[in-house]
Amino acid sequence: MEDIQSILDLRFQGIKINYLYVCKRKLWLFSKNITFENTSDKVLLGKVLHEYSYPKETKRDVLIDNLIMIDILSDGNVREVKYSSKMKEADIMQVIYYLYYLKQKGIKKHGIINYPKEKRKEVLELTAEYEEKIKKALKEIEEITARTTPPPAKKQKICKSCAYYEFCWG
Ligand code: SF4
Structure with missing residues (x-):
C-alpha cells in the first residue's frame, strides 16, 4: 500500500505545478505545509466564484484516484475555473x-x-511539447521541495495578493 504522504503529495501536485509558475518560494512554503490561504481575500474570492459559477454542472470537484481534484468534468473535458487570467501560464x-x-x-x-x-475561456490539448514541459516541471518541483531552505523572496506584482505577503515582506 502506498504511504499516506506520497498519496497527499500526488493529490496536491496540481497546485504545486501552479505555484511553480507563480513563485518558487510559494511552492516551497506550500510544500512544507506553511499555509495562510484562507486568510487571503483573493483566495476567498476564487472559492466563492468556484462555488457559484456554472451551477448547472453536476460533476464538480471530481477527485480522481483519490489523488487529484479537478474542478468540473464536463462533456468529457477537464475544466478549471479561475478568478482571473493574470497567472495564465500557471x-x-x-x-x-x-x-x-x-x-x-x-x-x-x-x-x-x-x-x-x-x-x-482557454481550450487546451496535451501536445508532445506540453508533455516534455510537464515532465521537466515535475522534476523541478522535486528539486525545489527537497531543499532545506526556501528560495529567496523576489518582489513581483502578485506579491500583494499572495497569502504569504506578510510572511515574506511583513
Ligand atoms: S509574497 Fe511574493 S515572494 Fe512571497 S511567496 Fe508570495 S509571490 Fe512569492
Whole structure:
C-alpha cells in the first residue's frame, strides 16, 4: 500500500505545478505545509466564484484516484475555473498536468480553463511539447521541495495578493 504522504503529495501536485509558475518560494512554503490561504481575500474570492459559477454542472470537484481534484468534468473535458487570467501560464500548466496524469491512465481528455469574470475561456490539448514541459516541471518541483531552505523572496506584482505577503515582506 502506498504511504499516506506520497498519496497527499500526488493529490496536491496540481497546485504545486501552479505555484511553480507563480513563485518558487510559494511552492516551497506550500510544500512544507506553511499555509495562510484562507486568510487571503483573493483566495476567498476564487472559492466563492468556484462555488457559484456554472451551477448547472453536476460533476464538480471530481477527485480522481483519490489523488487529484479537478474542478468540473464536463462533456468529457477537464475544466478549471479561475478568478482571473493574470497567472495564465500557471493555470495552463496545472490543467496540462491533469491531462498528463489522465493520459498515464489511458484516458484522453481536452482541458478548458474558464475565466467567468472575463467571459473567456482557454481550450487546451496535451501536445508532445506540453508533455516534455510537464515532465521537466515535475522534476523541478522535486528539486525545489527537497531543499532545506526556501528560495529567496523576489518582489513581483502578485506579491500583494499572495497569502504569504506578510510572511515574506511583513
Ligand atoms: S509574497 Fe511574493 S515572494 Fe512571497 S511567496 Fe508570495 S509571490 Fe512569492
